[in-house]
Amino acid sequence: MNGVYKKYDKEVLRVDRLELLKGCIYGIIGPSGAGKSTLLRIINLLTPPTGGEVKYHGRPVAANGQERLALQRKMALVFQQTLLFKDSVFNNVAFGLKARGYSKSETEDRVSTLLEQIGMTELRNRRADTLSGGEAQRVAIARAVAFEPELLLLDEPTANLDPGNIEQIESMITGLAREKGITIIMVTHNVFQARRIAEQVMFVHQGRIVEIGATEKIFTEPEKESTRQFVEGRMVY
Numbered sequence: 001m002n003g004v005y006k007k008y009d010k011e012v013l014r015v016d017r018l019e020l021l022k023g024c025i026y027g028i029i030g031p032s033g034a035g036k037s038t039l040l041r042i043i044n045l046l047t048p049p050t051g052g053e054v055k056y057h058g059r060p061v062a063a064n065g066q067e068r069l070a071l072q073r074k075m076a077l078v079f080q081q082t083l084l085f086k087d088s089v090f091n092n093v094a095f096g097l098k099a100r101g102y103s104k105s106e107t108e109d110r111v112s113t114l115l116e117q118i119g120m121t122e123l124r125n126r127r128a129d130t131l132s133g134g135e136a137q138r139v140a141i142a143r144a145v146a147f148e149p150e151l152l153l154l155d156e157p158t159a160n161l162d163p164g165n166i167e168q169i170e171s172m173i174t175g176l177a178r179e180k181g182i183t184i185i186m187v188t189h190n191v192f193q194a195r196r197i198a199e200q201v202m203f204v205h206q207g208r209i210v211e212i213g214a215t216e217k218i219f220t221e222p223e224k225e226s227t228r229q230f231v232e233g234r235m236v237y
């Protein structure tokens with residue numbers, strides 16, 4: 001994207017330039033209100049920028065519905081608290097496949113494989129509204145990736161989950177990037193999590209991408225003082 005900015009009452013985000021590499025896992029860190037979710041929503045084409053250009057595969061996205069919808073169908077967005085449908089675990093995960101016209105047997109295959117990967121085979125017929133928070137979030141991510149999006153956007157997907165669930169979700173995320181070449185962008189409040197799974201880390205502060213770089217570099221030799229303060233847990237705001 002080029003020269004993208006978003007203004008509500010005041011400007012909340014300004015990104016002069018950002019280019020994402022296919023198959024890479026990005027971590028977005030930064031204090032509350034920095035503009036992290038706004039950036040994700042702009043990438044997802046859910047929120048139109050006030051100005052500037054968002055490009056996919058090198059082409060600017062027209063504001064009109066058709067192209068935007070086609071691109072959105074290749075992306076998936078998962079929030080901290082995703083709403084599942086009041087239906088079985090299986091049908092929740094199968095939802096995106098049915099909507100995209102996959103055959104019954106292909107849907108069965110894919111959903112079964114995913115349920116196995118997230119350790120929920122036994123719970124396939126359980127109603128989603130009876131799941132624990134961690135189970136529900138694993139189902140939400142499985143539903144999001146069932147149709148193999150090109151881009152998976154995660155907004156604090158493991159907030160409030162226990163270490164076991166976090167570990168399972170993290171290994172799901174890294175597996176998706178490695179095995180399927182899915183590009184992943186994850187917002188997290190947990191800098192340790194960003195360090196564990198991201199290949200590239202973006203530090204966002206006051207509506208700006210202060211710094212983006214290889215994860216180890218951001219954590220050990222950042223260019224900017226504010227990045228250093230944030231990753232060392234010293235930034236006060």
Ligand SMILES: Nc1ncnc2c1ncn2[C@@H]1O[C@H](COP(=O)(O)OP(=O)(O)OP(=O)(O)O)[C@@H](O)[C@H]1O
Pocket residue numbers: 008009012030031032033034035036037038039
């Ligand atoms: N729809 C909106 N109308 C007005 N202001 C908004 C709107 N959405 C976001 N903002 C403002 O934009 C700024 C950035 O919000 P954003 O949700 O992107 O922050 P964030 O980095 O995701 O924060 P958090 O870590 O708390 O989730 C905040 O000051 C927020 O109040």
Ligand SMILES: [Mg+2]
Pocket residue numbers: 036037038155
């Ligand atoms: Mg947010």
